[in-house]
Amino acid sequence: QVQLVESGGGVVQPGRSLRLSCTASEFSFSDYAMHWVRQAPGKGLEWVALISYHGNTKYYADSVRGRFTLSRDNSKNTLYLQMDSLRAEDTAVYYCAKQQSRSGYYYLSYFDFWGQGTLVTVSS
Amino acid sequence: SVLTQPPSASGTPGQRVTISCSGSNSNIGSNIVNWYQQLPGTAPKVLIYSNNERPSGVPDRFSGSKSGTSASLAISGLQSEDEADYYCSTWDDSLNGWVFGGGTKLTVL
8 A cells, every 4th residue: 555654843943944755655755746735724725836757847835935945755655845934824734745656747636645744843 | 825715614414515716717717626534643645626626535515616706615514523623725827836825723612
C-alpha cells in the first residue's frame, strides 16, 4: 500500500525557517508529480505547491510564492518543502499528497494518497 | 476561498443531501472537479474525481455532477459514518494552481 510519511514539523519563531520532508514508499516515486496541501487549525484545505515528477516544473500558491521552495530527491524517494520567512498564518498541518496520474496534465488529475500530516506552528 | 461551499449541511439517516460548490470560468468552468472527504482527525481522501467518477471502494451512494461554473456532491441513503467535512477542488487557470472550497461540515442528525 502506498505510504507517505511527513516529518520536520515543529514550533518555529516568525521569520525563521523550517524544512519538511515527505518519504514515499510502495510506488514508483519518480514517476509522479507530488503536492503539499496545508490546513490551518480548525480551517479548510489550502493547496500549497506542486512539483513535477522530474522536479523541473513547480507551481506555488500566491500565499507562499517567494518564501517556500519545493524540491525532490528521486533517489531517496523524498519530497522536501523549504519554508523561509515563516509567518503566523503559515501555522497549519502540512500534508504531502501524490498525484494520481503520471501525466503532466496536472489539472486533469487528483490527489489519490495523502500522508498523515505534520504540524508547523509559527509563534514567538 | 475561491470556490464557495455552504459551511454546513445536515440530514437524517436514509435521507439524500446535496452539497454545492460554486466557482468561475477560470476554475470550475474550465476544469474537472474533485471531491474529498475528511473524517475527524484524519487526512482527506478522494471521494469523487473528474466531476462524477468514483474511486474503487467508494460506495455508489456518493455521486458528483458539474454544470457550467458549479458542481455538486450528492449523498443518498445517509449514514452516521458520513459525518465529515467535504471539500470540492479544481484547477484554476488564472492562479495556475489547485483551489479548494471552504469545506462543508455534514452532520447526520
